[in-house]
Amino acid sequence: MPDNKTKYIFVTGGVTSSLGKGIISASLAKLLQARGYSVTIQKLDPYINVDPGTLNPYEHGECYVTEDGAETDLDLGHYERYLDSPTSQANNVTTGRIYQHVINKEREGAFLGKTVQVIPHITDEIKRRVRLLGRTGKYDIVITEIGGTVGDIESLPYIEAVRQLKWDPEVDCIVIHLTLVPYLSTSGELKTKPTQHSVKMLQESGVQADVLVLRTEQPIPEDVKKKVALFCNISQDAVIESANAETIYEVPIFMQEEKLDQVVLKKLDLPGKQEPDIEEWKAFLAKLKNPKRSINIGLIGKYIELKDSYISIHEALIHAGAKNDTAVKVHWIHSEGLEKENIADKLGGLDGILVAPGFGERGIEGKIAAVEYARKQKVPFLGICLGMQCAVIEFARHELGLMGAHTTEIDKNCPDPVIFLMEEQKTVTDKGGTMRLGAYECKINPNTKAAKAYGKELIKERHRHRFEFNNKYLDQFKEKGMIASGINPGGGMVEIVEIEDHPWFVGVQFHPEYSSTVLNPHPLFVEFISAVIKENHRELAVKEN
Ligand code: GLN
Numbered sequence: 001m002p003d004n005k006t007k008y009i010f011v012t013g014g015v016t017s018s019l020g021k022g023i024i025s026a027s028l029a030k031l032l033q034a035r036g037y038s039v040t041i042q043k044l045d046p047y048i049n050v051d052p053g054t055l056n057p058y059e060h061g062e063c064y065v066t067e068d069g070a071e072t073d074l075d076l077g078h079y080e081r082y083l084d085s086p087t088s089q090a091n092n093v094t095t096g097r098i099y100q101h102v103i104n105k106e107r108e109g110a111f112l113g114k115t116v117q118v119i120p121h122i123t124d125e126i127k128r129r130v131r132l133l134g135r136t137g138k139y140d141i142v143i144t145e146i147g148g149t150v151g152d153i154e155s156l157p158y159i160e161a162v163r164q165l166k167w168d169p170e171v172d173c174i175v176i177h178l179t180l181v182p183y184l185s186t187s188g189e190l191k192t193k194p195t196q197h198s199v200k201m202l203q204e205s206g207v208q209a210d211v212l213v214l215r216t217e218q219p220i221p222e223d224v225k226k227k228v229a230l231f232c233n234i235s236q237d238a239v240i241e242s243a244n245a246e247t248i249y250e251v252p253i254f255m256q257e258e259k260l261d262q263v264v265l266k267k268l269d270l271p272g273k274q275e276p277d278i279e280e281w282k283a284f285l286a287k288l289k290n291p292k293r294s295i296n297i298g299l300i301g302k303y304i305e306l307k308d309s310y311i312s313i314h315e316a317l318i319h320a321g322a323k324n325d326t327a328v329k330v331h332w333i334h335s336e337g338l339e340k341e342n343i344a345d346k347l348g349g350l351d352g353i354l355v356a357p358g359f360g361e362r363g364i365e366g367k368i369a370a371v372e373y374a375r376k377q378k379v380p381f382l383g384i385c386l387g388m389q390c391a392v393i394e395f396a397r398h399e400l401g402l403m404g405a406h407t408t409e410i411d412k413n414c415p416d417p418v419i420f421l422m423e424e425q426k427t428v429t430d431k432g433g434t435m436r437l438g439a440y441e442c443k444i445n446p447n448t449k450a451a452k453a454y455g456k457e458l459i460k461e462r463h464r465h466r467f468e469f470n471n472k473y474l475d476q477f478k479e480k481g482m483i484a485s486g487i488n489p490g491g492g493m494v495e496i497v498e499i500e501d502h503p504w505f506v507g508v509q510f511h512p513e514y515s516s517t518v519l520n521p522h523p524l525f526v527e528f529i530s531a532v533i534k535e536n537h538r539e540l541a542v543k544e545n
Pocket of ligand 1: 356357359360384385386387409464465466468
């Protein structure tokens with residue numbers, strides 16, 4: 001399919017940030033996909049980091065890793081969870097990456113004699129990146145979400161690129177603009193002025209929105225929609241209400257009711273093909289909303305103040321819960337405050353314990369204490385990346401008697417480096433994009449908990465780490481009952497550990513949460529939840545932490 005057959009949809013936001021552009025983009029993509037179109041979603045991020053891998057999760061939430069090893073914005077996680085198809089580096093572009101490319105070209109002499117400028121050089125590079133996905137020939141529709149809010153200085157080159165693309169005869173595109181319609185309870189009114197200003201601001205940059213999605217906490221009456229349409233140069237059918245949903249997975253259904261997909265197809269001059277086939281999605285929603293039981297899972301991490309730091313883990317728990325007809329109540333527990341003395345108090349009411357990924361020293365002893373509690377109390381346990389490494393350290397200290405066991409990430413000269421720097425990392429000095437990243441194969445040993453979960457021998461999972469299990473200790477661990485149940489076939493790296501004499505205790509060096517989707521919940525999460533259910537025939541009281 002030539003690029004000029006691919007249609008482009010830009011999603012911009014105004015009035016405030018955090019309106020949920022990612023969820024609206026993913027929901028629209030879902031509906032279009034369900035009509036038989038091949039769709040992908042791209043995120044353009046206006047910050048100057050080359051990728052979010054060097055950002056603290058407090059700043060920007062989780063760093064999501066694609067199969068091809070790109071460290072990307074967490075919205076890509078939503079795209080994959082909704083569409084059930086993988087994204088790649090091409091699906092996330094930052095200002096840093098754009099400038100880096102243009103400046104490298106300038107150094108190579110690609111623009112010799114010319115002044116390199118935002119327009120056209122930066123905007124040309126933005127446009128090239130947008131069309132890259134279309135040019136693969138794989139997609140009928142590319143949805144490009146523009147991060148930030150219209151009016152931000154750093155968004156300007158992106159909006160300018162959209163303006164240019166709207167006038168490009170080779171490109172067929174529309175713009176969806178998301179705004180907020182606040183409700184003033186004192187006057188009992190919905191206010192459209194911020195939306196009008198936001199649309200006007202977009203117009204000042206030469207871009208006319210084709211569709212408006214209005215985020216609201218109150219139903220928007222027809223006459224208000226009519227008014228918005230009139231003031232904003234938009235047809236009335238293209239003013240879409242986006243009400244608060246109980247769960248983000250309801251939004252595609254809301255958008256279908258609002259006919260967002262129909263309006264978009266009409267504006268793009270594309271046929272409806274068929275009514276969206278979202279039966280499986282609805283079946284998931286039905287299970288999600290009508291659970292047979294409820295369980296309490298403790299998520300032990302150190303970035304819990306910003307829940308977006310662990311968003312893929314949270315969603316994977318929700319998917320796996322629904323698959324098991326179970327509501328998962330996630331308790332966010334700070335690892336920093338956890339100590340042997342208070343652990344029973346803090347973790348006592350939990351049915352399952354998950355120790356999260358992470359970096360650095362802060363909170364690590366709390367994570368190790370949580371592992372010890374889960375292991376000894378026989379509480380189902382899942383450790384992810386640093387969580388798995390903590391499980392290894394805890395076992396070494398308390399079962400192998402290696403009290404000085406640690407990871408060399410924290411203690412370079414510890415007597416027993418059961419977790420140590422990977423060989424390939426020893427010469428690495430740069431911090432950006434240099435971890436072991438992306439999907440690698442893992443061979444699963446038969447008759448293990450991992451084998452039962454996956455039901456196959458060879459799997460592929462995504463990674464993001466520099467440290468690994470030290471194979472020198474493998475036999476000692478095995479002797480005491482912690483086995484390596486998954487090994488990287490090429491390099492011999494331990495990818496999965498588990499304890500045989502425990503209801504369910506699994507640690508994984510990789511990140512299963514990245515590949516859990518609504519239609520395909522991750523098997524490890526599904527097994528974890530089902531182990532929790534098996535262990536707890538009683539209903540435990542919800543314990544707030
Ligand atoms: N800090 C650990 C490592 O680099 C774990 C990383 C993680 O949890 N993603 O190996």
